[in-house]
Amino acid sequence: MRTKPRVVIIGTRGYPSYYGGFETAVRHIAPALADAGWDVVVYSRMDLRAASAGADPRISTPVTRGVESKALSTLSYGFTSTVHALLRGADVALVMNVANGFWLPLLRLRGIPVVMNVDGIEWERAKWGRTAKLVFRAGARMSAVFANTLIVDARAIGSYWKKRFRKGSVFIPYGADEGQPGPAPLGLTSRGYVLLVARFVPENTIAEFFDAVPAIAEHHDVVIVGSTGYGGALDDDARGLADRNERVRWLGHVADDDLLHGLWRHAGVYFHGHSVGGTNPALVQAMMLGAPIVARETVYNREVLGDDGIFAEPDPDSISERICDLMNDRQRQASESEAALKRAREHYTWEKVNAAYHDVLAAFLKRGTL
Numbered sequence: 001m002r003t004k005p006r007v008v009i010i011g012t013r014g015y016p017s018y019y020g021g022f023e024t025a026v027r028h029i030a031p032a033l034a035d036a037g038w039d040v041v042v043y044s045r046m047d048l049r050a051a052s053a054g055a056d057p058r059i060s061t062p063v064t065r066g067v068e069s070k071a072l073s074t075l076s077y078g079f080t081s082t083v084h085a086l087l088r089g090a091d092v093a094l095v096m097n098v099a100n101g102f103w104l105p106l107l108r109l110r111g112i113p114v115v116m117n118v119d120g121i122e123w124e125r126a127k128w129g130r131t132a133k134l135v136f137r138a139g140a141r142m143s144a145v146f147a148n149t150l151i152v153d154a155r156a157i158g159s160y161w162k163k164r165f166r167k168g169s170v171f172i173p174y175g176a177d178e179g180q181p182g183p184a185p186l187g188l189t190s191r192g193y194v195l196l197v198a199r200f201v202p203e204n205t206i207a208e209f210f211d212a213v214p215a216i217a218e219h220h221d222v223v224i225v226g227s228t229g230y231g232g233a234l235d236d237d238a239r240g241l242a243d244r245n246e247r248v249r250w251l252g253h254v255a256d257d258d259l260l261h262g263l264w265r266h267a268g269v270y271f272h273g274h275s276v277g278g279t280n281p282a283l284v285q286a287m288m289l290g291a292p293i294v295a296r297e298t299v300y301n302r303e304v305l306g307d308d309g310i311f312a313e314p315d316p317d318s319i320s321e322r323i324c325d326l327m328n329d330r331q332r333q334a335s336e337s338e339a340a341l342k343r344a345r346e347h348y349t350w351e352k353v354n355a356a357y358h359d360v361l362a363a364f365l366k367r368g369t370l
Contacts, residue, residue, distance in 0.1 A: 004039040005365050008085045008112075010103075011078055011096030014044025015061050016052045018255055021281040022096045022119070025174060025353070029094075032354035033361070034058040037370050041090070043081035045073075062088075074099045075135070086110050092364045094357070098122065099135060101142035108146055113364040116147035118169075120277030121160065126202040140165065149360055154278030156299045170360055173279040173304075175350030176288035177261070184266035185259055186223075186249075191333055193221035194323055195267040195291070197260065197282055198274065200226055200234040205273025205296050210237050211316035212323070217247040220327050223263060224250045264289040268327050271312075271319065272301065279304055287344035292336040294322045306343060310336065 009015075015030055017023035030040045034056060041060045049055040064084055066077035078100035085093060086106060092113045095104065099122070104114050118140065123133040143150065144165035151172050152158040158169040184190040194216055198204040206226075213222055224242070228235050242250040254260055264270060270291040274280045275298050283304055286293060295301040297311040305311075312322040326332055362370055 002039060002089075004037055005091040005370060006039040006041060006089065007033060007092050007094055007361055008081075008088075008090040009040070009042045009094045009096070010081045010085065011074070011100045011117075012042065014046065014048045014063075015042035015059050016055050017044075017048055018257070021174060021277075022117070024281050025117075026096075028175060028350045029354055029357050030059050031056045032350075033358060036358050036362075038361075041085070041088070043077070043084065045077055075102070078103055082106055085112070092361050094361065095147070098139040098143045101139035101146065104142060104146035113148045114146065115149045115151060115360055115364075116143050117151040117153070118143060118157070118161065119153070120157065124203075124276050148364065151357075151360065152278065154300050154303055156303055157278040170356075172353060172356045172360070173348055174281045174284050175353040176281070176285040176344055176348050177257075177350070178288055179261035179265065180258070181265070182258075182262055185262040188221065188223070188263075188266065190266040191268040191292075191330070193223050193266075193268055194327065195223050195225070195263055195270045196273070197225040197254075197263070197270070197286075198272075200228040200232075200238070203275045205275060205314050205319075206234055207237070208314050208316055209271060209273055209319055210234075210241060212320040213241050213248060214245070215316070215320040216323055216327075217245050219324065220247070220268065222248045223267075224248070225252075225254050225260070225263065227253045229253070261285075261289055264291045267291045268333060269294055269323050271323060272296065273314070273319075274298075274301070275314070276300075284344055284348040287340040288348065290337040290341040292326055292333045293340055294319070294326060305340070308339065 012022045012026050013019050016027045030042055034040050044061045044063050047063055064080035082103040090112050093107050095116045098118050107114050122136040144167040150169040152169045153173050155171050161167050161169055200206050224238050238250040242248045264286045270286045270293050272283050272295040275296055278300050294310045294312055296314055312318045
């Protein structure tokens with residue numbers, strides 16, 4: 001017989017995973033819930049504990065099966081995780097990604113309340129084909145109907161859901177780590193280089209930034225972190241930029257948080273080109289590390305940085321101009337760094353994020369359970 005309330009977390013690659021925003025959130029939320037007295041179950045696609053010295057032994061990580069493909073992995077793993085949760089039982093489910101909205105009726109029929117983190121507006125992402133976009137839209141409609149509570153990571157996303165699906169939501173953004181201070185990594189000069197950290201997909205303004213790099217690299221070093229994950233034209237473009245210009249470095253995908261944190265902390269400018277998805281974890285992490293930021297002009301980036309942030313239009317001339325202006329103004333670099341860190345500490349700490357998730361989940365428990 002269970003003595004603790006149980007929360008099951010469905011829809012990520014597992015715990016502890018370093019893959020993306022959902023996984024980063026769960027890496028912080030799950031131990032915090034365990035601290036607060038929950039029995040925490042995080043469904044996983046593979047056993048990730050052996051590769052991580054930081055795994056919390058209190059977190060249960062059952063591995064279920066699914067289809068390993070771009071189109072079917074989320075749906076298939078979501079289904080098998082849901083079936084397992086139905087058999088095992090839970091007091092509340094925290095579900096990530098609206099593609100899993102199809103399985104919410106099963107949880108509700110079992111009497112398990114559902115809290116759904118909807119992430120961004122997936123059907124607007126250029127990386128998805130027509131069928132995938134239809135699946136995301138249908139999953140979103142199912143989520144609006146069958147989730148007890150929706151969580152959005154940006155107020156603009158909440159407004160969209162209210163207008164499109166007539167469903168209210170709770171705003172909980174991502175958090176960020178302050179990290180450990182240290183020297184600039186890889187022999188770089190502190191505040192002397194421009195940094196990009198992003199997955200190579202069109203909506204992250206990768207092609208436009210690459211077109212701006214030659215003008216930027218005339219006077220400043222450029223460090224590019226990221227890849228498509230499967231090769232292709234954008235990877236080839238990044239490699240070509242690095243091969244042709246000694247000021248440009250392409251590091252590919254970097255999984256070392258200490259290295260990433262050092263790159264953000266010492267960057268002269270971090271360019272954030274993400275255009276969809278709400279509050280982006282990379283952006284709030286860069287802010288918490290005091291990076292001077294130039295961001296693509298979007299309602300989401302403006303919500304996170306505030307109206308005093310520096311924004312560029314998605315074209316090479318605007319990007320290079322904004323970046324070079326900031327790189328050439330040390331006083332502005334310092335003020336932007338200070339403002340970003342202050343805003344991150346006020347709004348984007350994991351302590352606040354974890355507490356907000358706990359409050360939403362605990363609202364479904366009987367009084368006095370926790």
